Amino acid sequence: MYNQRMAENPLFLRLKEACQLTDACWAAYTFREGDVWRLGDVYHLSKSSQAMLTAFLNEPGSATWLGGALTGGRARSRTLQDRSSLGCTRVYAFPAGLMTLVVVGAQAELDTRAQRIWKLAMLSDPFPPPSPGEVSLLQQTVIELQNTQQELQARISAQREAEARLIQAAKLAAVGEMAAGVAHELNNPLTTVVGFTELALEELPLDSPLRRDLELVLKESRRARSVVRRLLDFARQGETNRVKADINEIVEDVLLLTKHLMHTNNVQPVVRLGENLPWASMDRNQIKQVVINLINNALYAMPRGGQLEVETACQPRYNRQWITLAVRDTGVGIPPENLARIFEPFFTTRGDRGGTGLGLSVTYGIVTEHSGMIEVESEVNVGSSFIVWLPLEEAA
Numbered sequence: 001m002y003n004q005r006m007a008e009n010p011l012f013l014r015l016k017e018a019c020q021l022t023d024a025c026w027a028a029y030t031f032r033e034g035d036v037w038r039l040g041d042v043y044h045l046s047k048s049s050q051a052m053l054t055a056f057l058n059e060p061g062s063a064t065w066l067g068g069a070l071t072g073g074r075a076r077s078r079t080l081q082d083r084s085s086l087g088c089t090r091v092y093a094f095p096a097g098l099m100t101l102v103v104v105g106a107q108a109e110l111d112t113r114a115q116r117i118w119k120l121a122m123l124s125d126p127f128p129p130p131s132p133g134e135v136s137l138l139q140q141t142v143i144e145l146q147n148t149q150q151e152l153q154a155r156i157s158a159q160r161e162a163e164a165r166l167i168q169a170a171k172l173a174a175v176g177e178m179a180a181g182v183a184h185e186l187n188n189p190l191t192t193v194v195g196f197t198e199l200a201l202e203e204l205p206l207d208s209p210l211r212r213d214l215e216l217v218l219k220e221s222r223r224a225r226s227v228v229r230r231l232l233d234f235a236r237q238g239e240t241n242r243v244k245a246d247i248n249e250i251v252e253d254v255l256l257l258t259k260h261l262m263h264t265n266n267v268q269p270v271v272r273l274g275e276n277l278p279w280a281s282m283d284r285n286q287i288k289q290v291v292i293n294l295i296n297n298a299l300y301a302m303p304r305g306g307q308l309e310v311e312t313a314c315q316p317r318y319n320r321q322w323i324t325l326a327v328r329d330t331g332v333g334i335p336p337e338n339l340a341r342i343f344e345p346f347f348t349t350r351g352d353r354g355g356t357g358l359g360l361s362v363t364y365g366i367v368t369e370h371s372g373m374i375e376v377e378s379e380v381n382v383g384s385s386f387i388v389w390l391p392l393e394e395a396a
């Protein structure tokens, strides 16, 4: 690595110059590689003496001496007793960088002037460049650090997502429970209102000026009752009936039901059903409800027509297989500020056009009940995409 003694090597020249100025016998750059001290450029040291010096530096007794020079930033010396092979009686270590020392052999003690020369020589020196080994080690460390950082980032965002989902789920559960309680309370009185209004209307003369008002009462209370019924359905989700079912069959059933609606709404269906999809365990009626809700929303989002894409597939994620159902529209899209709220019960932007805000919260409830996930992507005036992920059983 460093021990080519090129005459033009500035480090070598520096060692040579300082040795001549201070009457030193030899000098060598030395640096730590892992646990071992190694030699870099050397001046006036034969191959066998180099080996000797390396061995000497790595003796346990040398550790304090070298470590002291390195961490203290000051020259340290040692007296040699029986070391004729190193050709000197004293050895000095001068710090020459964060991990580098210059080790100098001398016959006599170096006086303050000589020591200053060594110190200055080291200070003004370009320190030896890192060895190819050190460079590749550094590069490797950088790559490892980058990988670790990426992994950490991924874990942090996964954690955040999980937290957000948990909060959302808790919120939905709380609101859902409350809504179910309220629905229960309202169901009976509403039935009474509807019943007695119907009776009153029957008794009312056809030309009564009250008729229009009462008809409005009847219409509105029926609407309220239907909302309450749907809420109660939502609350009854616990009773499920799971069987192995073919998602494509369910999708085809729903498409058949909505074909007419699509046609009159000028909506072009694009259906891509995955072939030979494995059957997942699901409650057919509930999943049907999910498909209906998603398709209905897509149709409402395209009042002036568009394209409705329905796609089923089997895909891996998180080390398992999932059945996916994607419903995409080219409709009005969902503004970002609404995106976080669309699964909340009663959140609707179609309140004036018969929206109840229950479709997606029911959908969400059903999908999570199936240990599944639901993903939304949307861009205003471009369209929305809802993807339902239903897990297949763990591979046996």
Ligand SMILES: Nc1ncnc2c1ncn2[C@@H]1O[C@H](COP(=O)(O)OP(=O)(O)O)[C@@H](O)[C@H]1O
Pocket (backbone or CB within 6 Å): 293, 297, 298, 301, 329, 331, 332, 333, 334, 338, 342, 343, 347, 348, 349, 350, 351, 354, 355, 356, 357, 358, 359, 360, 361, 384
């Ligand atoms: N495909 C879609 N495109 C645009 N907006 C949508 C779509 N699906 C749902 N939304 C928005 O989410 C809201 C809630 O949907 P949902 O729970 O089904 O209730 P509702 O359909 O009764 O309004 C809708 O009012 C609408 O603002």
Ligand SMILES: [Mg+2]
Pocket (backbone or CB within 6 Å): 293, 296, 297, 357, 358, 359, 360
């Ligand atoms: Mg809806």
